[in-house]
Structure formats: C-alpha cells, structure tokens
Amino acid sequence: GIDISSLRQQTGLVTLDEGFVNTGSTRSAITFLDGEQGILRYRGYAIEDLAANCDFIEVAYLLMYGELPSADKLSVFRCGIRDHTMIHEDMRSFYNGFPRDAHPMAILSSVVGALSTFYQDSMDLNDPKQVEISMYRLLAKLPTIAAYSYKKSMGQPFMYPNNQLDYCENFLHMMFATPANEYCVDPDFAEALNLLLIVHADHEQNCSTSTVRMVGSSNANLFASISAGIGALWGPLHGGANEACVNMLEQIAADGGNVKKYVDMAKDKKNGFRLMGFGHRVYKNFDPRAKIIRTCCDKLLKKLNLDDPLFEVAQELQDVALKDDYFIERKLYPNVDFYSGVIYRAIGIPVQMFTVLFAIGRLPGWLAHWMEMHANPATRINRPRQICTGQQLREVIPVEKR
Numbered sequence: 200g201i202d203i204s205s206l207r208q209q210t211g212l213v214t215l216d217e218g219f220v221n222t223g224s225t226r227s228a229i230t231f232l233d234g235e236q237g238i239l240r241y242r243g244y245a246i247e248d249l250a251a252n253c254d255f256i257e258v259a260y261l262l263m264y265g266e267l268p269s270a271d272k273l274s275v276f277r278c279g280i281r282d283h284t285m286i287h288e289d290m291r292s293f294y295n296g297f298p299r300d301a302h303p304m305a306i307l308s309s310v311v312g313a314l315s316t317f318y319q320d321s322m323d324l325n326d327p328k329q330v331e332i333s334m335y336r337l338l339a340k341l342p343t344i345a346a347y348s349y350k351k352s353m354g355q356p357f358m359y360p361n362n363q364l365d366y367c368e369n370f371l372h373m374m375f376a377t378p379a380n381e382y383c384v385d386p387d388f389a390e391a392l393n394l395l396l397i398v399h400a401d402h403e404q405n406c407s408t409s410t411v412r413m414v415g416s417s418n419a420n421l422f423a424s425i426s427a428g429i430g431a432l433w434g435p436l437h438g439g440a441n442e443a444c445v446n447m448l449e450q451i452a453a454d455g456g457n458v459k460k461y462v463d464m465a466k467d468k469k470n471g472f473r474l475m476g477f478g479h480r481v482y483k484n485f486d487p488r489a490k491i492i493r494t495c496c497d498k499l500l501k502k503l504n505l506d507d508p509l510f511e512v513a514q515e516l517q518d519v520a521l522k523d524d525y526f527i528e529r530k531l532y533p534n535v536d537f538y539s540g541v542i543y544r545a546i547g548i549p550v551q552m553f554t555v556l557f558a559i560g561r562l563p564g565w566l567a568h569w570m571e572m573h574a575n576p577a578t579r580i581n582r583p584r585q586i587c588t589g590q591q592l593r594e595v596i597p598v599e600k601r
C-alpha cells in the first residue's frame with residue numbers, strides 16, 4: 200500500500216545499496232543464476248547441457264531470440280553473420296595510429312565505438328532491420344577487430360577472415376595464419392574455444408552487461424553501448440581477472456610454487472592482494488563455469504600431452520584455499536577466470552588477449568540484454584539516486600580574497 204515514489208518526494212527517502220548488492224535493476228527472462236546452489240541456465244537450458252551439445256553461434260541465437268534455432272534458422276543466422284566479417288578497409292588505418300604495445304581491450308573498445316561512424320544508419324533505434332544488421336555486424340566483426348589488434352602488436356600483416364571456416368576456426372585463422380604460412384586450425388583448439396565462448400556468453404546483470412543496459416537506456420546507439428561494455432569488462436575485478444589470474448599464477452610459479460604464501464597474502468587485508476579468479480558477488484558455491492572449464496582444461500592438456508606448470512599451481516592453489524577457514528567462511532570459490540587462462544595458453548593465445556576472448560564470448564549476452572531492454576515498455580533511462588554528503592550551501596568568496 201505504500202507509494203514509494205510519492206514517499207520519496209515527500210521525505211527525500213533514498214535506498215542506499217553501494218555496489219548494488221541487493222538491488223534489482225530490471226526483470227529479465229534471459230539467464231537464471233542461483234549462486235547458493237551454483238546453477239546457471241540460459242533461457243532455461245543448463246550451461247552444462249549447452250556446453251556439451253551446442254556451438255557458440257547456436258547459443259548466441261538462443262540468448263538473442265529466446266529459443267534454440269531450427270537447422271534452417273541457424274543456417275540463415277550463420278550466413279547473416281558471415282556476410283559481415285570484413286571490416287571497412289578505412290578502419291585498418293586506425294590501427295596505424297595505435298602504439299604497438301596498446302592493450303587490445305583499448306583497441307577493441309575504440310574500434311567498436313568507431314563502427315558508429317561507418318554505419319550511421321544504425322543510429323535509428325526505431326528501425327528493427329537496421330538494429331538487427333548492427334547486431335550481425337558486431338557478432339561478425341568483433342573477432343576480426345580483435346585478431347587485427349594482435350597482428351598489430353606482432354607487427355604482422357592482417358589476415359582477412361576466411362568465411363569457409365566456422366566462427367572459432369576463423370578467429371584462430373586470423374590470429375595465427377600469415378601470408379607466408381597457412382595455419383591449419385587444430386579441431387581441439389576450436390572445440391575448446393567454442394566451449395569457452397559458450398560459458399562466457401551471459402551472466403545476467405554483471406558489471407559490463409549493466410553498463411551496456413545503462414548506456415543503452417539513454418537511447419545511445421548499439422555500438423556506443425557495446426563499446427562501453429567492453430570498457431567495463433576490462434577491469435581486473437571483472438573480465439580482466441583472467442589476465443590478472445595467469446599473471447598471478449606465473450608469479451607464484453616463478454616464486455617456487457609456494458601457494459600457501461599467496462593464500463596467506465590474500466588473507467592479509469593490508470597489502471591489497473587478492474587471489475585473482477577467486478570469489479564472486481553472486482556465487483557462494485562452486486562457479487559452474489569454473490567446473491566445466493577445469494574439466495576441459497584437463498582434457499585438452501592430456502590430449503596435447505602438455506604439462507603446463509601453471510595448471511598444477513592453479514590446482515594446488517585451489518586445494519589450499521578451499522581448506523582455509525578464511526575462504527570457507529567467506530564462501531570464496533574459483534570463478535570462471537581461474538582456469539580459462541590455462542586453456543588460452545595451450546591454444547597459443549597471448550595473455551593480453553584473454554579478456555578480449557571474454558568480450559567475444561559475452562557479446563551475445565550484451566546484445567540479448569540490449570534487445571530485451573528496448574522491447575520492455577517499462578524501460579526508463581537508468582538513473583540511480585545518491586545521498587549527498589557534500590557541503591551545505593555556501594557563498595563564493597571572490598578569488599582575490601580566498
């Protein structure tokens with residue numbers, strides 16, 4: 200019976216929830232997440248089921264349109280994406296302007312933002328056909344933009360997309376082929392990459408998705424909204440944790456593999472060090488994505504006959520942390536970023552590209568949320584309130600008297 204809106208106007212009452220720990224920003228039908236039980240479902244399908252039976256493009260379709268596609272619909276969707284894999288030739292010159300050691304996430308966010316300068320027709324949010332083409336363009340071009348950023352860092356010529364290949368194979372081709380050397384895509388690498396992209400594809404109102412919704416709620420264009428989401432994902436407390444985690448594992452290995460020392464360091468609040476790839480705002484149990492990735496990691500390393508010391512360090516670190524009271528009391532478990540880096544390393548992907556791979560995986564989720572938001576008549580511009588702790592009214596003293 201209480202009208203919160205009028206109560207707020209009468210009393211100035213504001214709900215304060217720093218970090219939005221328990222504030223719902225929307226209703227959403229895309230993803231179900233139970234952090235206590237460690238359950239994740241896209242559109243009602245368990246993440247384990249999707250990872251075992253689907254390819255990434257099927258899952259992208261599912262997230263965006265709500266149902267798994269029929270074979271015909273899937274084929275049309277794939278072709279629609281393939282039509283757009285090239286980037287405008289003029290965009291290639293952007294890369295000349297970036298320093299060679301530029302972080303690929305900075306390049307990704309900038310070039311995606313710049314897509315709105317090339318596709319100005321996409322600004323019309325009232326034209327569903329244009330919006331759909333913009334989505335196809337993003338799905339198609341993100342791997343190309345990403346692979347070019349790697350080629351730039353290597354000083355190698357850019358490799359055009361090869362539309363005979365599937366989504367993951369094509370990305371690996373653009374990363375590792377050169378005009379001098381054809382790159383024969385290893386099906387195990389493509390399979391592992393496909394799985395990683397699926398488990399990253401959506402995670403309800405996480406920081407980057409909320410950013411995409413926040414920016415989109417002002418009716419900003421789709422490219423601007425996704426570019427902002429990429430910026431949010433880059434942070435080490437979010438998607439950037441996969442890069443930070445491998446850097447940490449390398450440091451532990453170089454330091455003699457003494458995992459206990461690092462677990463103890465993470466418990467000491469004074470030094471600001473945290474175990475990267477550990478803990479989650481919502482999961483208070485094993486992150487189901489971490490379980491799937493760990494199994495894949497184990498399988499891939501065995502198949503390749505690879506003995507990555509970082510995998511051993513990661514397993515030991517997990518074992519020690521999970522038996523430690525500090526981690527038990529706070530329900531801190533490995534998250535999606537804990538083992539993914541070991542797989543990326545096995546595939547040959549450099550550490551700076553890890554979060555870029557996360558962005559490629561998360562894109563369908565961002566698009567699905569953007570569409571859902573715009574389709575919802577209840578959507579209003581996102582505009583949180585604050586409790587002002589600044590100065591009361593005071594008078595300006597002229598500069599010569601200050």
Ligand code: ACO
Pocket residue numbers: 218405435436437438440465466472473474475476477478479480481529531534535536
């Ligand atoms: N190492 C050590 N202590 C930790 C860690 C960690 N990785 N994560 C949380 N804690 C501690 C906090 O210090 C805090 O302790 P306190 O209650 O004694 O103050 C308690 O656990 C709760 O942590 P918060 O920071 O309040 O939890 P929040 O939900 O705000 O943060 C986050 C979640 C950012 C993921 C955090 O766990 C973290 O920093 N983890 C490391 C970075 C990381 O792996 N991020 C990727 C997350 S998954 C993703 O975004 C894709």
